[in-house]
Amino acid sequence: MIPAPFKRYNGGKSGNGVYQTIINLLPPMSRFISPFVGNGGIERRFNLPANNYFFDTNPVVVNAWHTVLKGYNKKNPQQKIVIENRDGLTAIAAFKNTDKTTLIFCDPPYLFDTRVSQQKLYGVHEWSYEQHVKFLNMLKGSTCNIIITHPPHILYENMLTGWSIKDFTYINSAGNKCADRCWYNYPKPTILQDFTYLGNDYRERELIKNKTARHMAKLQRLPAAERNAILSAVINKYGNSSIINLLNNGSTNKQIP
Ligand SMILES: C[S@@+](CC[C@H](N)C(=O)[O-])C[C@H]1O[C@@H](n2cnc3c(N)ncnc32)[C@H](O)[C@@H]1O
Numbered sequence: 001m002i003p004a005p006f007k008r009y010n011g012g013k014s015g016n017g018v019y020q021t022i023i024n025l026l027p028p029m030s031r032f033i034s035p036f037v038g039n040g041g042i043e044r045r046f047n048l049p050a051n052n053y054f055f056d057t058n059p060v061v062v063n064a065w066h067t068v069l070k071g072y073n074k075k076n077p078q079q080k081i082v083i084e085n086r087d088g089l090t091a092i093a094a095f096k097n098t099d100k101t102t103l104i105f106c107d108p109p110y111l112f113d114t115r116v117s118q119q120k121l122y123g124v125h126e127w128s129y130e131q132h133v134k135f136l137n138m139l140k141g142s143t144c145n146i147i148i149t150h151p152p153h154i155l156y157e158n159m160l161t162g163w164s165i166k167d168f169t170y171i172n173s174a175g176n177k178c179a180d181r182c183w184y185n186y187p188k189p190t191i192l193q194d195f196t197y198l199g200n201d202y203r204e205r206e207l208i209k210n211k212t213a214r215h216m217a218k219l220q221r222l223p224a225a226e227r228n229a230i231l232s233a234v235i236n237k238y239g240n241s242s243i244i245n246l247l248n249n250g251s252t253n254k255q256i257p
Contacts, residue, residue: 002044002072002081005064008173010121013041013107013149018180020197020205021168022105025147025182027189029103033095035088036108037061043105047194052081053095055088058125092138100186102144103193108135114151116176129155136160139185147184156183164188 023046030049037054062085109127136159166182199205
């Protein structure tokens with residue numbers, strides 16, 4: 001995991017139950033764009049693909065990322081992570097008309113009237129209502145995969161009609177329960193870039209982990225040819241091109257044994 005640039009970060013997506021919910025909505029990808037990276041609550045926790053571009057207008061954020069990436073990039077030369085001190089909207093404009101192998105994850109500063117705290121959190125990097133309109137207009141007609149986190153709001157409802165949604169809650173730093181939402185322009189994925197957090201809550205995730213471990217142990221005990229016969233049958237029946245690419249290009253930790 002990439003170390004956190006900051007210990008705490010306003011609006012960060014590192015909360016328990018939050019990052020798992022979002023990562024469970026990320027389909028397989030070969031390029032990942034994060035136009036408003038902040039502390040990278042998601043970026044640091046899932047299996048990043050080969051090509052990654054992060055942006056933030058706050059130079060303090062970008063400098064902190066440069067520091068943590070120095071060590072990480074050395075140890076992970078097969079992965080490219082670029083961070084730039086630039087307006088994330090320029091990145092959206094540059095990548096929005098690519099194909100579904102690109103995912104843009106947008107976690108912008110939230111509209112004030114959706115904030116329980118009603119506090120400014122990002123200084124000069126806050127957004128006006130008009131900036132939200134500009135951002136949402138820019139997404140129209142995009143051909144790549146896009147996922148946004150932003151609480152339910154009439155502006156988002158009107159401008160993202162037809163997008164899939166996933167509601168979730170989180171506890172803010174003042175201890176208040178807050179409503180949040182993911183908006184994404186693709187169907188709910190059944191193949192994920194990273195299956196690590198599959199499950200709706202801790203209990204379900206544990207059950208899935210244990211079930212996977214039991215199946216793996218059973219496979220492990222078989223003679224290699226028998227194990228391969230089973231794997232081949234599973235891939236023939238259930239493996240579509242996306243999951244085979246995912247397994248073959250090593251963009252997940254899990255390899256076919
Ligand atoms: C909600 S925070 C992102 C939090 C992040 N997902 C995390 O887990 O830490 C929004 C970030 O967007 C940045 N930002 C605001 N306007 C921006 C813009 N036009 N382009 C790029 N970054 C921007 C802010 O500096 C802030 O770091």
